[in-house]
Amino acid sequence: MNGNEAPLPPSFTSMEFTAADGNGTVLSTHDPVGEIKDLYDNIEEYVDELRANKPPDQLETVVDETTIPRDLRQDILSLYALTVGVIEAYSADLLIQEIVDTEHQDSNQVKKFFEEDLSASRSVKMLLYTGIINEGVHGELQRVINKRNNYVHQHNESLSIENYDDFLADAKRCVRSTYKLAVELDGEDFRDL
Structure with missing residues (x-):
């Protein structure tokens, strides 16, 4: 980045590559x-297609892996895996930012503890207990984590x-x-979702 560009908000990542030439x-x-x-949008599109082909209500059927397209199954697993990974990363960053003394925030031990040693569930509990998030957000995060665990264990x-x-x-x-x-981590909303 040159000196004129604003730094990226904490919830975004960047990588610098050497140009092809x-x-x-x-x-x-x-x-x-x-x-x-984007993953959610793909899933919603697939589900709308499945819904359009739904058999009459009097027939009880379960849509399973034989009728769910492989791409949809993969998108579902990717959605939940990525989401929990982001929850873990953002939770760690928020906890470090909010509860760790600034002189220790860059410590390898601190980063290892918050980024590697804490599970997603424990991280979001800590966010709740420290007042960084409220019970409603905690409940949403925990439900996503539980859904991810259910899908992963249904392989x-x-x-x-x-x-x-x-x-x-x-x-x-x-x-x-x-x-x-992301809004909590960045301190403001940088997205138009």
Whole structure:
């Protein structure tokens, strides 16, 4: 980045690459919340297609891995895995920012503790207990973490959607909860979701 550009908000990441021609560098920025939103949008589109082909109400069927397209199954797992990863990262950053003395914030031990040693569930509990988030946000984050755990542990079972609206509401919670954490971490809203 040159001196005229504002620094990225904490919830965004960037990487600098050498240009293909070897002259200069290219800065690539990444918005994890935007990526989560894109995954959700893909899932919503798939579900709308499945819903359009839904059999009559009198037939009780379960949509499972034999009828869910492989791409949808992969997007579902990717959505929840990425979301929990972002929850862990943003929670660690928030906790370090809010409760660790500034002289110790860059310590490897501090970073290891908050970024590696704490589970997502424990991190969001700490956010609640320190007053960084309220019970409503905590509940949303915890529900996403639980859903991710359920999906990951169903790898040998069929992934089913029993109610399209409930399924989409749960998936949308991934976008909403990481967005709320990003706004908290950044101190303001840098996205138009």
